[in-house]
Amino acid sequence: MSFVSFGFLGFLLLSLAFFHLVRTPRARRRVLGAANFAFLGTFIPDPASALAMLGFVVGSFALVAAVQTRRWPRVLWVTIPIAIAFLAWVKRYAFLGLVLPDAWLGHGLTIVGVSYMTFKTIHVLVDRHEEQLPPVHFWPFVHYQIGFFSLVSGPIQRYGDYLAFWDRIDRGPGSAEETVRNWGRVLGGIVKIGVPGALALAVWEAAMQGTAALGSFDAPLWRLCLIFYAYPVYIYFNFSGYCDVVIGAAGMFGMRQVENFDRPWLARNMIDFWDRWHMSLTAWIRDYVFLTSYKAVVQRWPAHARSGGVALLFGALLLAGIWHGSSWNFVVFGLVHGLGVAAARVWTDTLKQRLGRRGLQRYDANPWIRRVAVVATFHYACFSFLFFIPGLGRHLSHLASIWGEVLS
Amino acid sequence: MRDRLQQVFRDVFDDDELEIHDAMTAAEVPDWDSLQHVNLIVAVEAEFGVRFATAEISGLKADGQNVGTFQALIEQKVRARSGS
Secondary structure (H helix, E strand, O other): OOOOOHHHHHHHHHHHHHHHHOOOHHHHHHHHHHHHHHHHHOOOOOHHHHHHHHHHHHHHHHHHHHHHOOOOOOOHHHHHHHHHHHHHHHHOOHHHHHOOOHHHHOOOOOOOOHHHHHHHHHHHHHHHHOOOOOOOOHHHHHHHHHOOOOOOOOOOOOHHHHHHHHHHOOOOOOOHHHHHHHHHHHHHHHHHHHHHHHHHHHHHHHHHHHHHHHOHHHOOHHHHHHHHHHHHHHHHHHHHHHHHHHHHHHHHOOOOOOOOOOOHHHOOOHHHHHHHOOHHHHHHHHHHHHHHHHHHHHHHOHHHHHHHHHHHHHHHHHHHHHHOOOOOHHHHHHHHHHHHHHHHHHHHHHHHHHHHHHHHHHHHHOHHHHHHHHHHHHHHHHHHHHHHOOOHHHHHHHHHHHHHHHHO | OHHHHHHHHHHHOOOOOOOOOOOOOHHHOOOOOHHHHHHHHHHHHHHHOOOOOHHHHHHOOOOOOOHHHHHHHHHHHHHHHHOO
16 A cells, blocks of 8 residues: 555544544554554465465564573574574575575565564564563564554564553544644655655656666766766655654554654764664664674673774674665665765764864864765765665666766 | 762763763763763673663663663662662
8 A cells, every 4th residue: 555645545544533433442452453454454465475474473473472481591592593584585685596596585475564573573582582571462562563653664663662552552642733743744744755755756767767778978967966866865755754654643543653764964974874864773773783792892802892893883784785675786785884884983083083072072063064074975875875776787887977977 | 889980981981070960961971972882881781790781771872861860770780689
């Protein structure tokens, strides 16, 4: 179901109407549960994919149940790799073709939101293992995984926050102000996707077709620039618009969904960019990849903490890039982002060594340095999005043409 | 407890003039980024003989958290360890 459709608006209105008609929390849970299943049903293409989805949800709960038995201290060493292996198999990552026979990867299954559900599963496994979550029960966990407020592309909500909503499940916003704000968020998100997002995509597609007809090296600079700038603009409006829709929709049911964007194009370096772009993914990677591994480095090799921290930042963003898609271009996307955050870290450390703490504060406060940094970061991020679309050779050819035009 | 915690902060942030107080947040200390946050946690774990869970480590930098809540969590863990 597209979020920019009368079908989605009708689904939302109908779910809200039933949600407000019933009186008890138990009945409201049933209404919302039915809405979740109905929404999920629109993304299931065939019975085999339905079975795979069922297997994933039940299987991920079985992993959580294994952790909850507390019989085996190293249970995470088995459960987390199982969750990641299933994700990699379902998404048919290109690198798996190097080690697995083609027949294993030719399954054709589609599980909507499988990577987001895997992130949620790993979070629940770790936090439950460390006794940071109360006992996890089947139905709240199922609706946490398939809830239509985050099924398709996140945000990656934490289980404790979801459970607080699921247990309380009152009638949603009590004030007219909140209701207006939530509807404004939903409609604003739909407009973002349908107007500037769609326009930027149309511009990018037209520029790509025109360039393909001419060949990268004969295309005019303005057309190559459209390719360079239009796709990141499209991604931003499409994804942040989607987030506005689901955050507003969740608010109508009384759920506070996590924010995912904070003016990313104003970032002054790539670390700052990831603090503002897809924030729930950044927080997940920080908590379950970076913090854990960096803590191990600091404890075991304290003399190498600084260089280890830079290397782990690089690795964490490389992983984030690879996660975004199954083809090789996403490895390059991850490499570019990994290099960007590692360079930002090394630059900050170098400035601190050269200028001292006070000097670095003066440097950060300088408005001209900030403007230059924001423009440079924007262009670096746009450059990275060249690798967000399959067709690595074509994108490198566009880039070479842009440089050729600029330098000629 | 406060004096020992203050010394840990001064060692980690390499600032002998750093004065911590209950309402102080991570945003008020310029160097308190993700790397230094983990350095601080590891130093606190070593100093007080406690261990923080993943969710606690990230939660300590969340909105509404400050040095006062951090110290309260350390005290709670020290009490739990000593069984009192």
